[in-house]
Amino acid sequence: MRKPIHVMIVEDERIVALHLRQQLARLGYDRTSVHSAGINALKAIETDAPDIILMDIRIDGDLDGIETAAGIPEHLMIPIIYLSAYSEDTTLERARKTRPYGFLLKPFSERELHATIQMALERREVELALRESQERLSLAMHAAQMSCWEVDVSTRKMHSTGLGKFIPGETHDAETITESWDGFLERVSSEDRDMVRKAFEYAVLNGEFYDIVFRGQSHDNSHQCWFRARGKSYINDRKGTQRIIGVMQDITDQRITNDKLRQAMTVFETTQDGILILDPDLNITSANRAYCQITGADPLTVTGTPPYMIVPEQFPPAFYQELFHTLRTRRHWHREIDTRDMSGNPISIVMQIIAVEDDDGVLTHFVAMISDRTAIRQAEQELHYLAQYDGLTGLPNRLLATDRLNRAIERCERTGAVVACLFLDLDDFKNINDTLGHAAGDQVLLIVSTRIKALTDRTDTIARLGGDEFLIVRENMHSQAAAGNLASQIIHELQKPFYIVGHELTLSASIGIALYPENAHSPQDLIRLADTAMYAAKDQGRRTYAFYKSEMTESATHYMTRSLELRRGLEKGELSLYYQPQVDAHTGEMTGAEALIRWNHPENGLLGPAEIIPVAEQSGLIVEIGQWVVEEACAQASRWQNEGQDPIRIAINVSVRQMRSPGFAKAVQSVLTDTGLDPKWLEIEVTESMIQDEDIMIDTLHELRAVGVSVAIDDFGTGYSCLRSIKSLPIERIKIDRAFINGIPQNTDDAALAEAMIAMARTLGLKVTAEGVETAAQRDFLRAQGCSELQGFLFSKPVPAEQLFAVTHHNAKIS
Template sequence: MNGRIMIVEDERIVALDLRQTLESFGHEVVMVASSGERAVAEGPVLKPDLVLMDIHLDGPMDGTQAASILQQHNIPVLFLTAFAGQSMLDQAELSSPYGYLVKPVETRALQATVRMALARRRAEREIEKGEERLRLAMDVAGLGVWEWDAAAASFVGEGQFESIIGHTPTSLDNADSGFLSRIDPAYRPAIADALTRGEAVRTTVKLQTLPDSGRNGWVDFHARAFARPNGDLDRAIGVIRDVTAQREQEEHLRQAAVVFTSTGEGMAILDTQWRIISVNPAFVTLTGFGEQEVLGRTPDELLYARRHDDNLIAKLGQSGGDYWSGEVACICKDGSMLATWQHLCVVRDTQGQIGNYVLAISDTGALRRAEAQINHLAFHDTLTGLGNRNMLEDTIEKEIERADQNGSRVAVLFIDLDGFKLINDTMGHATGDQLLSMVAQRISRVLRRTDTAIRLGGDEFLVVVPEVTRFEDCASLAEKLLCEIRAAVELDHERFSVSASIGIAVYPDNAGDFSSLIQAADSAMYGAKERGRNRFAFYSSDMAERALERLHIEQGLLRAIANDQLMLQYQPVVRLDDGQLIGFEALIRWDEPTHGRIGPDRFIPVAEECGLIDYIGSWVLHTACTQAQAWIHQGFVDLRLAVNVSARQMNAGDFDVTVSDALALTGFPAAQLELEITESTLQAVDHSRQLLGRLKALGVRISIDDFGTGFSSLSRLKHLPIDRIKIDRSFVQDLPGDGNDAAITEAIIAMAGSLGLGLIAEGVETPAQQQFLLARGCTEAQGFLFSRPLDVADVDALIVSTARGRLS
């Protein structure tokens, strides 16, 4: 049978090969980990059927250490390593592995060993399930199992044994620490005699109180002894069950005192004339009336003197039976009111005649407090204590109604935190929750008593401001909120700061109902984000149109991904002097069935905001590398492929892993892949230098796209591992006529030459531009002068027709 397998191997190629091999056998590879620490962290969560573990791993924890920890979680480990020395075997043996294979291992041997290990694990699980069923059965039945091994002088107690007896004896005899000494002396001889003769013992015995435990009671005692051939005792085994409660119930079943003293409800026994003949202590505690004060009186006189409609006789008659239950307010002895739930029932004798009535009274004050707590939870956010969506709608509806009555305005401030997701993803949800709680406190500090703060969910907050007289007041409040929110805060010994974007909408100026008002504030918030974040914006109609378009694009992207509507085109890159084809830049396009082809300038910013860019960027990288590898096989062996990278992908932290995986899966040469990163991306990503270093270590090339538009510091650029810069089309389009563009372009070309960087110009559309760039030392270009972006079929034809010759 197939199993769920985790691979722990720090050599990626070996890990991928193992994964493909195991999946070809029909197994499910739940994870590939490259370190013992990762395996230990994820193993208890994933619970694989088997872990295939290399011993020598990167990091402080080797495979044997990780295996020992995984064994504690009942996760089996099979070693697959290149080392088979005696010391290594001794070390591996300590972790009790399911097997040990030495690399390289033949495929059939791997299959057989994995199957046997899985079979062993299934067998062990069946045993574990059986043992668990036995333990659960003993717990459910309240059984204690004991065994005395005379030869080993060992006494073992399992199940509920120790909880019943109070301790585990050291022997079976009458010694101070022996089991029989725990039994009342009156029962010992019969038990000892039966065990001596090897007969089964089935009886109920009384336990003797131990000075150190104070435990006493009754147990069902079942046991039998087994003798050796010479007649000496070999072992005895038995079962006990605590029946103390049963004995007590049998002895006191008909004694009302037990019922009275064992319940927390106030209880009163009434005669057929409704006079009280007995009450329990709880009745005295609840009502304050002593027992002697109530005997001979009716509950109507004591508890309902001011509430004649609470007459018990009438209520029981209305029920039409022998039972009535309901909520009643009682008057205690001290005059205070007590909210109670009362249950009245008739007690009949064997002839069916009424003998007594029983009245039970429960205090419902705790229930009322619980209801108040539930009501609070229904209208408040559990993390921050602010109001939630339920309170939001209730509050705005009330404020709109009040505004309509007195002719005032209601403002809604929609607050969305900038940069929170990065902190939450990087530092963990616990730190993110602390930050949200801190922001909620800061928002509350700024507000008036009449304002209401709401947490919508995630990092979105909303403030309802009633009785607005001037729009300037809303702007002032927004400025205070922005200032308060962006102040740095220290969490887990780290200093964090987030800004906010605030959208402001006012009723009735911007919307006429609850939903429209929230939607208007949301649109205004996105308007603030578009203007640079850390600011506020009032609602305007064009914001609504942009928000609606953004929503349509976001929803359309989800459908585009599901329906394979995204595609790539490839724009040729050529040498300027002879038009020689060098490679291609991969450009994403979206063919929307209704609106036709949508350019990346419209949907990529939305994809970055809603988090879809990670998937799209990975798809572009894999698709482009796969296609380019096919062109290499067609003969374009030194093809260069350029792929654009967004700031969101760079901020993910593991983008180098994504690139490495794409290269490994597609086989595309790393040296022929060029990642195009904009200047603004480098400025937005704090760890850009370290990330670019890891990317360069993979062998890929880095180019700066749209160079000259991001205001980069030259001192920053010279320390980054960059291979090429790309002159932005905005400087090329007016060449050679525009003097400013000509000067900037010449400066960029000179700087690239000084730094030893490659250079490419984009957007070349005229021979004059080509000649200007060529004359000043720019060697490569792309643009409509040479070719528009092409579909895959057109590139296939181009490669064949030009034989990698010139493009005119």
């Protein structure tokens, strides 16, 4: 049923208002309301807005009819028809500004009244429909973030609707905006402004459709936005005007989304991980390039089926039950898989499958990530290998050897069998590295490992512990003799000659043997005891083997204790030098003295070289102690001279390590300079074995001679010197070892040898000092053979520095 039309009458004359109400009733307008004052009418409108108002212009009260009409809210769109007996221009002008729907001059007929009311109501219906249509268009454009606009080409005025919320720089919310085209361009990003201007000019000249994308600031200038403008030029032939009409859309969100999609696609195509898009049944719908590279799959045929590494043929049913259960409950499945690529090559991958749901939580698809771990797995295997095997020989290292020895002990513990642990160390291997180089040394180690493996069983463990040390483990050893026989075979095999870089070489080895359960029960203890036994084998002359004995540990403990005490003694000044005089064989005058080391041990008293040198050699202190001896002997010689004593030659024994250390000659020269001792009063003593065809030693001898010190061969006759090598060396003196002096003159062999050595030295122009002279008969024999100098207890035992000259003066009569 149609709602009755509500007509409001605003009239201050009651008779007129009543008459008008009666007229309306006759015309069919049954619902009317009457108000005599404008303020009352406005209040009534707030609670019950009429469909139309008949407004008398001149009414009582503070507001006249025109002012009352102006106070009605515009959005209500209530038609106003003015009723008045006056039609002066000023009144009409005032009324026109309120945009009335009609104007009736009193008196008027019912027909005029009815026609005016109907036209006003129809006009209102049209305007309401238009407004609703505009609202719908505005809301649609707002939802699409669009605005419509037109530009008058001749005036360059721009009229836009809905542009205020989207045009950069615009802050008000007006539906319709009028501004200049150039003003609009100023708010376009400078990078795109010229493009937008050219599109406008092209549309003006050609009347073509245009579509451009440009940038501008957001309405609050907080960030940059993207806009898309589309339009076309139109010409009004009747008016002769040209307009450009179009729409503009804020595409910032769309642009951001497209950028993200483009980035995601770039990642999808360029990542090193394989990416699959799977449907809810795990069939591949899309695969990236990396997946095909990892698996070797054909990009043209990969879709439509599940990933081949999880097809039912690959795993038991329980695997798939767990896969689907995990995806259903946790939406994420992860597993490492060892499989093969399409070419059959083994690969190791990590596969993840992640469920993707829509906004309603409904599963739409899965994303699978495949990471290739093949290189990592290979690297892990290589690291595992390097952690347990020797990189040069490929033999197990100490870590793996200890583990295998432990397993052998566990097996033999159950059976009561014996495990033999052989610790092998090559003799003088350092010489090979020093003379032929480390590359040659590596070749030697490879030969050693090959020869040991050839002599051992498949169940034995052969390991390289480091350097030139090897370990051989054999379980179920029948007897101690069998272990010794194995060690003997290895030593014999290593002695066979071989060629390296053009040199024929032979090797010797020392082997220590420890047995389970006789000697120890843990792998660490067995290796340690076998190591101890190996050093015992070296002490026995090398090129042999030795079984571990408990006293060896006592000896090793003694050595360790002595080593620590010796280092402490060096630091605390417990070392000192004693001097044994060397006298002229004919005059008896002291010509020199040999410096001999002593150790004032806080508990064991005065210890000689026999307790010092071996410990120093093995502990590595020999170089440091040797340097101290050079410094102390030179300083003492200089002090004697400063005290007024006649200058004498000081002889110092040096070790192999000192001679091999770089810059030894320079170090000696530095000490001579610091102490002020003339180099001619210092003599360096070396043994024959130290200078046998070793270039480093020979070079050092020449460097020492260049410094000005003299060089002597100590213990001459006990080594393997040849006349040619002695003749070519910067030697000034030989010292005949006490072993040849003890038996003369009674032992004819010793006498002959001593006589020959003295004669040889005389021929080569060398001086001779005989050591160990203890009897007058020995002195007389050596003097008769032409020996230059004598040294021994006959003249003096080694004495402290402050006693040397007193002793020699006292014993001068012996000579």
